[in-house]
Amino acid sequence: MSKLKVAELFYSVQGEGRYMGVPSVFLRVFGCNFKCAGFGMPRGELSQEAVNINPEKYTDYKALPLVSTGCDSYASWDPRFKDLSPMMESDGIVDRIMEIIPHGKWQDEHLVITGGEPLLGWQRAYTDLLDHPNMKGLKEITFETNGTQKLSKEFRQYLLNWTLGNKSRGHDALTFSVSAKLPGSGESWSDAICPEIVCEYEQVGTTYLKLVIATQEDMKDAERAVEEFRSAGFQGHVYVMPVGGVESVYALNNRNVALYAMQQGWRYSDRLQVPLFKNEWGT
């Protein structure tokens, strides 16, 4: 039976993207190919906030400090925190999901597989998880990805069968929410903007871009990135979302980002988990 390294598994309201407000199970797996230490920092500088957290002080994921700069889910990929993310068999994950959803079976809840970068190392393991008998009633899945990882041939075929091979589903049942990282994240353009890979997701499920914006420079970068994605044939929606894993930062620019979205004819994505739950772990 396959195992996944699970950083968090919780039930909440999806705060971002096309499923904003939908009751959702979040499966956050461990590992990422990026660090995104530039978020919330002046251009060219990298956050040290997470680096300065001493992992030895924490035995419980929920007690970890929130950060206002850098990746807000640092503990889902930083190897110093890896012991807080247990390896779980798919049976154990499904049992836990059945405990946390309200009626012990799938109704209108949607499954979000997030990270870290969920398509980095676990593609084979998801098939065992999704084939579990108690997962049959699940109707919708979102992969929250940074859009840099190709789908393996086998996983691509599996996902096509999961959607198109099931009468109650269809192409729209699977979503790739692609948070392509702009240079403000601290990652390089050539590593982070991968239109060919994202266009491949589009063949398999509904795919949209969700770009994080803090500054005028980010806006320019977003326009350039969207142009590159469009030139490669990408047809999905574009969302822009304010930077800010903590309320004070988020509140600084959410209105500006909404106005910018309107100006571009793009969609605005909130981060409902920030005003609703202060972005605490497990929300």
Ligand code: SF4
């Ligand atoms: S891609 Fe996402 S999870 Fe990975 S470091 Fe960047 S923000 Fe964090």
